[in-house]
Amino acid sequence: MIKHALTTRLWHWVNAVAIIVLFMSGLNISNAHRYLYWGDYGFVPKDAWLSVIRFPGWATIPQYYNLAMARDWHILAAWPFGVGLLFIWVAMLVNGHFRRRLVTRPADWTPAAVIASLRAHSADGDDAGHGYNPVQKILYGGVFGVLLPLMVFTGLAISPGFQAAAPWLLEVLGGRQSARSLHFIAAWGIFGFFVIHMVLALANWRLILEMFTGGRIAAPTPTAAPSLEQPAIEGAPDHG
Amino acid sequence: MADIKRRSLLAGLVALGAGACSKIAGSETGQSLFETAEGWHRAAHRALAGKQGLAPEYTRAERSPTFKGNGSVTVDSDFYRQQLAGGFPEWRLMVGGLVEQPLALSLADVRALPQRTQITRHDCVEGWSAIGEWTGPQLSALLDAAKVRKEANFILFRCADTLYGNAYYESIDMVEAYHPQTIIAHALNGEPLPEKNGAPLRARIERQLGYKQAKYLTGIEAVSSLDDVGLGKGGFWEDYAGYQWYAGV
Numbered sequence: 001m002i003k004h005a006l007t008t009r010l011w012h013w014v015n016a017v018a019i020i021v022l023f024m025s026g027l028n029i030s031n032a033h034r035y036l037y038w039g040d041y042g043f044v045p046k047d048a049w050l051s052v053i054r055f056p057g058w059a060t061i062p063q064y065y066n067l068a069m070a071r072d073w074h075i076l077a078a079w080p081f082g083v084g085l086l087f088i089w090v091a092m093l094v095n096g097h098f099r100r101r102l103v104t105r106p107a108d109w110t111p112a113a114v115i116a117s118l119r120a121h122s123a124d125g126d127d128a129g130h131g132y133n134p135v136q137k138i139l140y141g142g143v144f145g146v147l148l149p150l151m152v153f154t155g156l157a158i159s160p161g162f163q164a165a166a167p168w169l170l171e172v173l174g175g176r177q178s179a180r181s182l183h184f185i186a187a188w189g190i191f192g193f194f195v196i197h198m199v200l201a202l203a204n205w206r207l208i209l210e211m212f213t214g215g216r217i218a219a220p221t222p223t224a225a226p227s228l229e230q231p232a233i234e235g236a237p238d239h240g
Numbered sequence: 241m242a243d244i245k246r247r248s249l250l251a252g253l254v255a256l257g258a259g260a261c262s263k264i265a266g267s268e269t270g271q272s273l274f275e276t277a278e279g280w281h282r283a284a285h286r287a288l289a290g291k292q293g294l295a296p297e298y299t300r301a302e303r304s305p306t307f308k309g310n311g312s313v314t315v316d317s318d319f320y321r322q323q324l325a326g327g328f329p330e331w332r333l334m335v336g337g338l339v340e341q342p343l344a345l346s347l348a349d350v351r352a353l354p355q356r357t358q359i360t361r362h363d364c365v366e367g368w369s370a371i372g373e374w375t376g377p378q379l380s381a382l383l384d385a386a387k388v389r390k391e392a393n394f395i396l397f398r399c400a401d402t403l404y405g406n407a408y409y410e411s412i413d414m415v416e417a418y419h420p421q422t423i424i425a426h427a428l429n430g431e432p433l434p435e436k437n438g439a440p441l442r443a444r445i446e447r448q449l450g451y452k453q454a455k456y457l458t459g460i461e462a463v464s465s466l467d468d469v470g471l472g473k474g475g476f477w478e479d480y481a482g483y484q485w486y487a488g489v
Contacts, residue, residue: 020257033367040361041304043368061261067365068482069265075489076277160295160363161281161447161488165288167296176361176369 003215007091012211015084019190021061021077022151026187028060028070036184040175049181082152089144101132102141108134121200139193147189154183282486285447291415295446298359304370307362307428309436312401312408315456320400327432328440333424337396337461340387347426347440353377356423364450365483374444376425379460380418388462396469397443398459403476410454411466411474411485412445421446424457449487451477 035048057063092098117133156162157169157179173179264270335343359373395417399408433439438455445452471479
């Protein structure tokens with residue numbers, strides 16, 4: 001059985017490129033006005049809740065300050081990102097990925113489950129099993145269910161042309177400057193996930209390869225004798 | 241060792257990506273990609289909001305305490321200074337181009353037209369926002385009075401100010417020109433337009449970013465194409481800095 005559906009793999013790589021472009025061009029855009037506010041308006045730095053650092057050229061697209069070009073990239077990459085998110089949600093609901101892998105049970109949220117997940121992940125054992133552990137479910141669920149949609153909705157809300165289509169969106173988010181602040185916060189939330197994701201994936205190159213080939217889920221064979229440290233949770237971690 | 245290799249591989253990938261980005265951005269394919277993406281945003285906005293969909297309006301209590309002046313904050317000419325001091329008695333707003341009936345309106349003429357007052361949010365491309373109460377006639381009233389011809393596809397705003405030695409100008413399409421919230425404002429928060437905000441007249445196009453809100457207006461022109469105006473991109477920032485012509489994103 002294939003571990004990663006073709007739709008998952010396609011979305012994963014298109015989205016990876018889109019997110020990198022959006023994040024780096026977004027840092028360039030941030031440099032244009034490095035102050036974040038709450039509410040509808042805000043333009044005086046002393047009213048800001050956060051003064052953001054000036055992001056260096058190596059971290060931005062383009063690699064020097066240019067608001068117009070950064071916006072070109074941001075406006076372009078927003079399409080594969082936004083449409084892609086809609087696509088993967090539909091695909092996950094249809095192919096059962098969401099139900100099988102991301103839905104958590106109340107027991108998954110207990111400290112014991114979290115500790116067990118982390119212990120199993122660091123136990124460098126034979127992780128041929130499948131399924132996400134509770135920590136992975138919560139992390140991936142938070143990214144799919146909260147951070148990525150929040151990026152899309154706050155991005156739409158900031159756009160003055162879109163506000164005429166959905167004025168309620170600005171109200172839900174607490175005003176345009178609040179939406180802009182949340183856009184910034186969610187971007188760094190995704191960056192945080194990206195770092196964890198990369199560190200764990202780079203620790204096991206096979207996982208990256210599988211994201212291209214699809215990988216294979218081993219038949220459940222009675223392998224090594226279950227050690228005492230092995231946590232009593234379904235499946236073993238196999239993912240960054 | 242493996243770690244070092246991995247790290248240099250990553251650095252290499254980043255550099256490769258950056259190089260690829262500037263190559264794409266510089267190419268014609270890249271430019272047309274950007275323009276296509278911008279066009280899709282405009283089409284999506286128009287489809288979802290409708291041509292006449294309104295930008296949110298606010299209450300007086302929700303206004304920002306002041307209204308930032310940005311870009312040009314004055315016009316550097318003796319005529320302007322003298323007019324500003326005297327309440328703009330000789331200022332004229334020309335309405336021309338592809339029209340049957342060209343107009344030359346004084347400030348009193350502009351004030352005598354049916355007025356619209358709206359409290360709206362101004363979003364600068366840089367990211368900040370301010371909220372103010374604007375008063376003035378709808379642009380559609382001026383265009384109807386001048387009888388715009390069918391060949392007109394764009395409305396051009398001519399301005400008295402210059403930036404970096406070049407005349408400021410802007411343009412919008414006919415959908416935006418006939419939008420009910422598109423007005424020629426002569427007042428901000430119940431007072432005559434302040435100098436830094438574009439006295440005596442400025443455009444308000446409420447579904448687009450700040451650089452579209454042309455200040456120090458001297459003329460409104462109906463044209464069929466933007467190719468022969470300025471450097472052909474439809475506005476000062478579009479011409480000289482590559483900003484997006486559709487400023488609704």
